[in-house]
Amino acid sequence: MNARLTPWLFLMPAILIYGIFGAYPIFQTFAISLTDQVGVAAPGKFVGLQNYADLIGDAYFLNSLKNTGIWVIMFLIVPNSLAITIALLVKQTFWGSSLIKTVFFLPLALSFAIVGVVWGWIYEPDVGLLDQLLISLGLEGLIVEWLGPDAATYSVIAAAAWRQTAFATVVFLAGLSAIPQELIEAAKVDGGTRRQIFFRIMLPLLKPASTIAVSSALIHALLATEIVLTMTEGGPFGSSEVVGYRMYMETFWNYKFGYGAAIGVIVTLMTAIMVVPYVLRMAKAQERDWS
């Protein structure tokens, strides 16, 4: 075998499959976004940046953009802070460790379709699990229309956060386990308080774990298509739509392929901006490994 050719032979299947069915479509999406194509039957005609211009004045799109912003903010805060709390508690108490861990990890095994269906009827008015729970605790006053126009976005985020917390807990627990116990003991002997130990020793050492948890939260918040689709279908009246879901609707319900492609491009660009730091870090680490 030719030594220079060999690596590429090993890479060939991956490059071929991804090239044809993954990479080429990415470029096509850019091209389609510059046309007014409707459906698959005929290619549309070139309209330049018209679709993007239309998006700026599209109230539905702008609303979905606003919701995606809410998703990103909530998703950065809620699952990650919950997860770090859970991870610290599990680590410090060891109480029924593996059973407790399983409880927290479990949502990871569930699809967004199932999470959506289950939480959809948790939020059901009166008969849903949440209202029933509040009633039995005597907290009827807290009940709102969970999937109504005002609360729907937050309710869907809570459902998705349930699953995201599971992921972040896994990541933070692994991060905590990597911290040498002697380091913490030494700090204790030196009279360090819990708070000092957490902020000055543990948190800095959790940086790699935090990078993973934060990147993951960002990506899931930016896309969030499947869970919105299964729980609210963007409703009521489009109030809980997110950008990714808009793309799906414009394309596969309204058959506006050109318009949908333009939204797809925007989603991709937003993701790209968010993950660039992460990608560069990984590449640098790899180069160090190889040199």
Next chain:
Amino acid sequence: MTHVTTEMTNGSDAAQAIDRGSLRERFEEPVVRGSQILLLLLLALVFFLPVMGTLLTSVRTIPDITQNGAWALPSTYEWGNLGRAFIEMLPYLRASVIITLPSVAGTLMVAMMAGYALSRMQFRGRIWMFLVIVSLSFVPIHTQLIPVFRLMSDLGLHDTFISQIIVHIMRQIPFAVLIMTNFFNTVPGELREAGRIDGASEWTIFRRIYVPVARPALSALIVLEFTWIWNDLLWGLVLTQGAGKKPVTVGILSFEGEYEIAWNMVASGAVVAAIPTLAVFLAFQKHFIRGMTMGSVKG
């Protein structure tokens, strides 16, 4: 919390520190530990409520739900709900199996080869290739949906298993290659050198030496890929038409539409649809967690 007293002095006097430590152990520790355990249990309970509610509801009757509320213990256990849901879900479950197993196998084969080349071979453009693969693992499905849908229609592959299998392999390649590259990085290079001295070809070294040692990475990858591919919803929606080719994630949605306010059946459907990935997760939790911590941002 009573940290204030200990916070004032800063550990210069070791004897004092030890003294304080024992004081803390005697008075503060039990209280803190107790409240920690309590808080953890409370969080676990809240976290588990959705699963518990679903399980409870799946085996109840509708009159029981309306009379006693959703959180009472079932007055009778209607195991038949689950059986009925299973029979109705069977075509979707079958489709999911036919789609998922070849997708996982295909992903692993392609990723092992590519990961081996990236990790073990020196060649021009290697770091760029790696950079491209890392970046591709973040590409949102949204920028591929339309052309892939069109391409599959053009190829006459719309509403087939094969189109879904190809697309899943494509989507999983970047992540799987990443994991395999990172794993092969940890395998000592002497293995390969030894093989070369014996005159073995690159392919033989890969097949006979590297594939067998990759077992720990493979088991983690299998569990993750199985769960992710099985749980996919969007491709299943976009690439299929008839019920026969739709995966169980799409099935649960039509199931929900069909039963609407028959909560017990909706819950049964959810339980039946979740069992395969739940079983895999519970059986291989260690592999699953190891895979997640091997550098993934997916979930």
